[in-house]
Amino acid sequence: MSTLLLPLVMIAVLFMLFRSNKKRQEQATQMRSAMEPGSGVRTIGGMYALVKSVNEETVELEIAPGVVTHFIKSAIAAVLDPQEYDAIINGRPAEDEPADEVADEEEAADAKPLSLEKDAPEDVKDKGSADGEAPAAK
Template sequence: MSTSLILPLVLIIAMLFFMSRNQKKQRARQEEMKNNLKSGAHVVTIGGMHAVVESVDTEKQTVDLNAEGVILTFDLTAIRTVKAVETTQAAPAAATDDSTAPKEVSESTTDSQSTATQTESEK
């Protein structure tokens, strides 16, 4: 075998190795997500529907979702993501706390500052 064929062959083998490794990691993450799916979790399906898990049937590989009072049954593979549940106490506190809110800057102040910066850079 000539040296001109060895390098492309090594690159192809390395590319296949890394692609299979990434797919294996992704499959493991998906399997872990399905195994940790519990009743009450907020999920998003592959169709983009946001719902709450009512029950999980591991034998049939299905999940019952409650979407605003409508119970629907999906395959476990139809769950794209499990959303993090937000705490209800933290949200009102953040909404009423104005001390951490960013201060508004008027456009005239920003324009005068940028003009001053341009003038200094021209000197």
């Protein structure tokens, strides 16, 4: 009895796998059909670009101003909303985050330059750079 049940279970599992794969393919086809010139996309390699034109099997993407490349349609991983693309490419703040806080944080970061040197007296730092030798380690 169990010998008859095992093949039926395997067939059911295979059917479910093929069905989910078919759904994924249909979703990918719908997503790629939504591409039109001006859309922002992400490739399977993680590159963000703007769609310049859509051909039958390929798509022309502008990866930098004036730099247009050709990709096969299946290389497009996602078609992005205009707001999402703008936020990723231009580093715009999220809609729920006020722009003033971001500007204040940037001003604070610009006010105090970062240094990789440990806190040492100024005369030790100057001596090392003046005569070409590294400052003495503590």
